[in-house]
Amino acid sequence: MSQSLSSFADLLRAVEHTAVHLELRDTYDMGNETAGFDAWKQGHRLDPSDRASWWRPWLDLVQEVTAKGVxxxxxRVISEPPSEYIRYEHSFTFTNVAAGEEVRWLPRGSASDIVLPDHDFWLFDGRLVQFNIFDDAGRWIRTDQTEDSTAATRCATAxxxxxxxxxxxxxYSI
Known part of the structure; x- marks a missing residue:
């Protein structure tokens, strides 16, 4: 996923109340995360007590935004058994939580009767939706944004x- 952090950071910093993110894929293209994924496959795990070693730009942004009350x-809607990517992602999600995000996992089988969009999305303050569009291999293609109230309501409901x-x-353990 290569949307620039600065443009996304501007969106997140503009939020006044809530930002929610729904992830629906079991795998994403690793892009610049390949080294971390390879290290994880070799047994490396992040040390919760070594905060300085975590990926700081995202965590700093989350801390900044949640500190103002957002x-x-x-x-994350995931298949079970989880993909290797989801197991990797689960292993470092404690960093998101430590930075101030609330994170939950839903096995896909428990979501069968929920109407879900085709794409992952962020919903900012219940009004601006940013869909993240990926190809079949999990490579980020683009984002589409809308302030259409019907789309925002449907995403909020989902x-x-x-x-x-x-x-x-x-x-939730894997």
Missing amino acids: LIRRA FEDVWERAIPHEK
Whole structure:
């Protein structure tokens, strides 16, 4: 995923109340994360007590935004058994939580009756939707943004339906 952090950071910094992120894929192209994924496959795990070694730009941004009272929630709909990428992602999600995000996981089988969009999205303050468009291999193609109230309402509903059933990160083990 190569949307620039600065442009996304501007969007997130403009949020006044809530930012929610729904992730629907079991794999994403690793791009510049390949070295971390390879190290993880060799047994390396992030040390929760060595905060300085974590990926700082995202965590700093989350801390900045949540410190001003913005609630950031992330829900991931995943297949079980989880893909290798999801297991990797789960292993470092504690960093998102430590930075101030709330994260939950929902097994795909528990989402069968939830109407979900075709694409991952961020919903900012319940009004601006940013869809993240990926190809079949999980490579980020582009983002599409809309302030259409119908799209925002549908995304909010999908997110809340997932969130209600999803398992908090601290209770979901892989």
